[in-house]
Amino acid sequence: MISSILPTYTRAPLNFVKGEGSWLIEADGRRFLDLGSGIAVNSLGHAHPALIEALTSQAQNLWHVSNLYEIPQQQALADKLVAETFADTVFFTNSGTEACELAVKMARKYHYEAGHPDRIEILTFEGSFHGRSSAGIAAAGSEKMTKGFGPLLPGFVHLPWNDLDAVEAAIDEKTAAILVEPVQGEGGIRPMPDQNLKELRALCDAHGILLILDEVQCGVGRTGRLFAHEWAGITPDIMMVAKGIGGGFPLGAVLATERAASGMTAGTHGSTYGGNPLGCAVGNAVMEIVTGPDFLDDVNRKAGLLRQKLEGVVASHPEVFEEVRGAGLMLGLKCKALNTDVVKAGYDAEIAMVPAADNVIRLLPALTISEAEIEEACSRIDAAATSVETASAPA
Ligand SMILES: *Cc1c(COP(=O)(O)O)cnc(C)c1O
DSSP states (O other), X not given: OOOSSOSOSOOXXXXXXXXXXXXXXXXXXXXXXXXXXXXXXOTTOBTOHHXXXXXXXXXXXXXXXXXXXXXXXXXXXXXHHHHHSSOSEEEEESSHHHHHHHHHHHHHHHHHHTTOTTOOEEEEETTOOOOXXXXXXXXXXXXXXXXXXXXXXXXXEEEOTTOHHHHHHHOOTTEEEEEEOSEESTTTSEEOOHHHHHHHHHHHHHHTOEEEEEOTTTTTTTTSSSSGGGGGXXXXXXXXXXXXXXXXXXXXXXXXXXXXXXXXXXXXXXXSSTTOHHHHHHHHHHHHHHTSTTHHHHHHHHHHHHHHHHHHHHHHOTTTEEEEEEETTEEEEEESSOHHHHHHHHHHTTEEOEEETTTEEEEOOOTTOOHHHHHHHHHHHHHHHHHHHHHHSOO
């Protein structure tokens, strides 16, 4: 008999009842170190006092009014994002998927209004993930996500990862945009080298194409800059944000330049919940902290420590791990053993980690993780690796 929850997820038999910073407390009292952060969502850890305050004080006043009215919390968050980034304008969503929908629509509308209604194709990359909507799965294109779901939204061209020649060859008079994650998350923590991002930007400029960055997972301080593309010294035309910006509250956004957004006039798009007072109150609190003095310096320092410690763990378990990769506090352990076996052994060692494609384990700690917690996390990963080795050792 089908479970009362639609069985689209394979769940670990863990029941977390409380969160405190980088810790998750199981119903039986065990304390797990959380290196997954609800898949890069709990950017400031669990139960951050500033987020509790923002949420509860807003909850006492006004939850929701719809976008038929002015929403000062939304205005403040949009102003902050515009002040801190390349963007001139922001649309708020409830998720990364919903941000993807708008990014695709916006890019096509831009060319339509510019007199090129045939420019509808969006170039995307193998291993990418842009959400589970019809546009999102068509954009990513993998059989795992698309098979059986009927005709796909047309207009996506799938290219190999990090192959600039393939990008150049794919550009023609129908190309509207290039859509890319600066660091692939689901695809296995694969950073696009800065030089390649620069070249994509240059190709877009040369051909009048829009550059859409999906920073749903790698944005909001995750890589040690507010947004990952800053490392490459480029800016996109359109950017998708979600996950970390809500710190656990469902909140996303599409950021855009005035030019890229020029087709999106009144009535062309909407969202009932997007940007409501409750979500934006939390988003403002997250942004205030992440853009606060020294916050990102601190992330970079801790990222260096985590990476260095992980290199040590990888070196002492060459049968289990192959390499550490990624950027900032978005790191991947490429495994030789089965990644899901290591994640499972991690549960026994009371550490929560997230598998990704390409046999990788994702480590996405809270940006507020302490140095002591980083040391503890690495010793638990070390213990998990040891137990995988022991289990697979010939009797
Ligand atoms: C998670 C994710 C999405 C989808 O976001 P949802 O909030 O799950 O809809 C899109 N793009 C990337 C890069 C993601 O990591």
